[in-house]
Amino acid sequence: MKLYQVRKGQIVYFQNELHKVYSVKPMYRKSVHLMKLRDLSQHLSSAAEIDKYQPKELDSFIFNKNIYTLSKDRKAEEGDYILITHPNPDYLDHYSLNEIEVVASAESKGVVTSKSNGVKHNEYLLMVPGRHEHSNPIEYRDIQNIDDSSLNDLSNFNADMLPSIGDVYRSNDKDESIEAMVIAIQGNSVFLGGNLELALEELMNIEKWEFLYNLLDQ
Amino acid sequence: MNVNKLKENSVFIISLLLTLIFIVWGIFFTDLLTKVTDTIYNASIDYLGWVYIGATLFFVIFSIYLLFSKYGHIRLGKSTDRPDFNTASWLAMLFGAGMGIGIVYWSVAEPVTHYTTPPYGEGYTIDAANTAMKYTFFHWGLHPWAIYTVIGLALALCQYNKKLPAAISSVFYPILKDKIYGPIGKTIDILSVFATVFGIATSLGLGALQVTAGMHSIFGAPNTLPVQLIVIVVATVIFLISINTGLEKGIQYLSNAAMIISFAILLLILIVGPTLTIIKVFFNTSGLYINDFVQMSLRMRPFGEGEWIASWTLFYWAWWIAWAPFVGMFIARISRGRTVKEFVIGVLIVPTLGTCIWMSIFGGSALDMVVDSGNHELATYIKDNVSLAIFTFFDHLPLSSVLSIMGFALVAIYYVTVADTSTFVLGMLSEGGTLNPSNKIKMTWGIIQSAVAAVLLISGGLEVLQTASIAAAFPFAIIMIFMCYSLLKGLQSELIVQPINKSHRTVVRKTMPSSFKNI
Numbered sequence: 001m002k003l004y005q006v007r008k009g010q011i012v013y014f015q016n017e018l019h020k021v022y023s024v025k026p027m028y029r030k031s032v033h034l035m036k037l038r039d040l041s042q043h044l045s046s047a048a049e050i051d052k053y054q055p056k057e058l059d060s061f062i063f064n065k066n067i068y069t070l071s072k073d074r075k076a077e078e079g080d081y082i083l084i085t086h087p088n089p090d091y092l093d094h095y096s097l098n099e100i101e102v103v104a105s106a107e108s109k110g111v112v113t114s115k116s117n118g119v120k121h122n123e124y125l126l127m128v129p130g131r132h133e134h135s136n137p138i139e140y141r142d143i144q145n146i147d148d149s150s151l152n153d154l155s156n157f158n159a160d161m162l163p164s165i166g167d168v169y170r171s172n173d174k175d176e177s178i179e180a181m182v183i184a185i186q187g188n189s190v191f192l193g194g195n196l197e198l199a200l201e202e203l204m205n206i207e208k209w210e211f212l213y214n215l216l217d218q
Numbered sequence: 219m220n221v222n223k224l225k226e227n228s229v230f231i232i233s234l235l236l237t238l239i240f241i242v243w244g245i246f247f248t249d250l251l252t253k254v255t256d257t258i259y260n261a262s263i264d265y266l267g268w269v270y271i272g273a274t275l276f277f278v279i280f281s282i283y284l285l286f287s288k289y290g291h292i293r294l295g296k297s298t299d300r301p302d303f304n305t306a307s308w309l310a311m312l313f314g315a316g317m318g319i320g321i322v323y324w325s326v327a328e329p330v331t332h333y334t335t336p337p338y339g340e341g342y343t344i345d346a347a348n349t350a351m352k353y354t355f356f357h358w359g360l361h362p363w364a365i366y367t368v369i370g371l372a373l374a375l376c377q378y379n380k381k382l383p384a385a386i387s388s389v390f391y392p393i394l395k396d397k398i399y400g401p402i403g404k405t406i407d408i409l410s411v412f413a414t415v416f417g418i419a420t421s422l423g424l425g426a427l428q429v430t431a432g433m434h435s436i437f438g439a440p441n442t443l444p445v446q447l448i449v450i451v452v453a454t455v456i457f458l459i460s461i462n463t464g465l466e467k468g469i470q471y472l473s474n475a476a477m478i479i480s481f482a483i484l485l486l487i488l489i490v491g492p493t494l495t496i497i498k499v500f501f502n503t504s505g506l507y508i509n510d511f512v513q514m515s516l517r518m519r520p521f522g523e524g525e526w527i528a529s530w531t532l533f534y535w536a537w538w539i540a541w542a543p544f545v546g547m548f549i550a551r552i553s554r555g556r557t558v559k560e561f562v563i564g565v566l567i568v569p570t571l572g573t574c575i576w577m578s579i580f581g582g583s584a585l586d587m588v589v590d591s592g593n594h595e596l597a598t599y600i601k602d603n604v605s606l607a608i609f610t611f612f613d614h615l616p617l618s619s620v621l622s623i624m625g626f627a628l629v630a631i632y633y634v635t636v637a638d639t640s641t642f643v644l645g646m647l648s649e650g651g652t653l654n655p656s657n658k659i660k661m662t663w664g665i666i667q668s669a670v671a672a673v674l675l676i677s678g679g680l681e682v683l684q685t686a687s688i689a690a691a692f693p694f695a696i697i698m699i700f701m702c703y704s705l706l707k708g709l710q711s712e713l714i715v716q717p718i719n720k721s722h723r724t725v726v727r728k729t730m731p732s733s734f735k736n737i
Contacts, residue, residue: 089470090642092547092646092653109652110653118653120654170715177711177715210296212298
């Protein structure tokens with residue numbers, strides 16, 4: 001590609017893997033700053049080293065160590081990830097092409113994302129967890145030489161994101177203020193101070209609980 | 219089913235009916251409307267003036283209190299949230315929110331008009347020139363931005379910290395709890411929509427006057443009411459097309475272009491105009507403004523005619539309050555992740571400085587023309603032809619044709635962008651704070667606000683525009699006073715979840731790193 005064709009937000013292939021351009025700095029030798037969609041790691045490249053790709057329905061790829069398939073069949077619901085493919089932002093919206101956002105609430109005319117953007121249903125493709133059997137894997141440009149196991153052998157949770165002992169969480173309930181520390185984890189149950197026992201999924205729900213800090217980091 | 223739908227859309231339907239009644243009244247009973255607005259105008263001087271004067275000063279004091287209060291560290295959003303925009307972009311956007319048709323329309327006309335007819339003392343004197351600049355700073359300085367600070371902060375707190383819809387009624391959750399979803403909340407929303415329609419219609423009216431004046435100045439088109447109405451119709455068609463064809467992005471580009479043209483004109487005048495005088499005006503007027511701030515803020519005429527105060531100060535305070543939901547929504551939207559202290563400094567202090575610099579450059583240059591050269595005819599001409607003021611001013615500067623064309627482009631762009639963006643905000647406000655207002659509702663508001671602007675112009679032009687603002691904004695001024703109490707309660711409850719000592723901790727985020735904010 002030529003540098004003048006590169007824009008922030010483009011999905012591109014770099015070293016055979018799917019990346020997203022998060023910044024273009026024309027004055028730098030490595031002028032294109034990328035983020036690998038697979039693990040969100042940052043990489044520097046030049047325009048000549050990348051090739052553009054526009055995701056479409058039924059493409060599947062790995063985002064943040066999870067596999068998703070792009071779908072147009074159903075409308076997004078709370079907690080879903082969406083990929084904005086036809087951005088038409090309103091006056092108070094701040095989003096652009098290929099942004100991946102989390103749905104905070106779904107309405108009849110569109111969704112509201114966790115970044116307070118109102119996105120209409122025709123502006124996005126839903127990222128459905130898992131790889132659909134008829135999907136087109138796009139995480140590698142040349143998929144022939146890639147080992148099959150690396151395509152699907154992914155944990156469903158990023159270990160860094162799981163709760164650990166000493167984590168302090170706050171309840172997002174606007175009527176009741178709870179702030180408590182993780183004191184024990186037993187399988188799928190997490191025990192917080194103040195005699196609270198929660199399922200792991202409930203604590204990881206960003207709408208209900210917010211991670212504040214870990215006591216050991218203080 | 220239908221009853222439920224009516225209930226759901228009650229804010230939209232009732233506020234639409236109210237404005238439609240006003241439009242029909244204005245078209246078929248123009249004389250009666252003019253008479254009623256005159257009555258309201260006189261009553262506003264006698265009965266409502268003190269409310270506006272007291273409320274706006276209270277908003278300034280309240281904003282400054284928040285700046286130094288124990289709530290300063292509270293973050294708008296989660297304690298782990300960080301600002302969406304860097305500080306420079308944020309400040310530029312804030313300043314842009316306060317810029318618009320008004321600042322272009324009044325930046326020359328106001329100081330010169332005050333110079334010819336000052337609030338006190340003799341006109342056409344050196345003292346009158348200093349007083350003119352002082353009052354221009356006063357009308358465009360801390361008071362309007364304090365109004366925006368209060369409403370912006372209240373909206374941001376309820377949206378990001380309390381997770382409530384982006385409606386004005388949400389701001390009252392700390393006081394009313396779930397009653398915000400009932401009749402009281404709906405009434406608050408209706409009044410906010412009503413005030414906003416008139417605030418925007420006033421701006422559109424001024425815009426139509428100025429676009430027509432610009433066409434008269436540059437192309438020799440007639441500067442008459444029919445042409446003003448044609449301007450409104452053409453602009454309405456343009457933004458209705460933009461709503462329907464997904465050209466909203468084009469409007470955003472226009473909005474950015476307007477900012478660039480504004481600064482280009484500002485720099486040009488600073489270079490080709492009386493630079494040294496402008497700098498002196500800025501410093502001298504800043505001193506006068508700070509020194510006489512309290513006296514100006516509380517000035518009323520209990521033993522004399524209060525007409526000057528009504529037609530200037532009260533009109534401005536009402537206009538700012540009418541604009542508050544519109545600007546407040548925008549300010550709240552771009553301020554997530556800021557602390558209360560950052561917010562108040564950013565919204566109250568920095569834009570005030572910006573508008574004062576703008577007024578020094580335009581007003582200082584214009585006054586230099588009429589004071590230093592003793593050109594009283596020019597001053598009188600500007601006073602009598604307010605909508606032509608900026609173009610008359612450009613005619614007396616080097617590069618006048620370039621400046622006139624840039625000025626005309628600026629006003630035309632501001633007109634279309636304000637008309638377009640306000641339809642979105644009105645859609646939001648009338649649909650319970652949804653971030654996805656329907657196109658039908660946006661188009662309806664687009665047509666309605668243009669119709670209101672047209673009716674006001676037909677009824678008597680600028681004077682009626684001012685009077686209608688004062689009347690329509692009054693209920694919302696009362697709402698805003700209660701809003702301060704609600705905001706305080708909201709901040710108090712937030713203090714429990716964001717205690718002061720926590721702000722000094724290093725927070726390790728279990729969320730995406732900030733560098734990946736825009737994935």
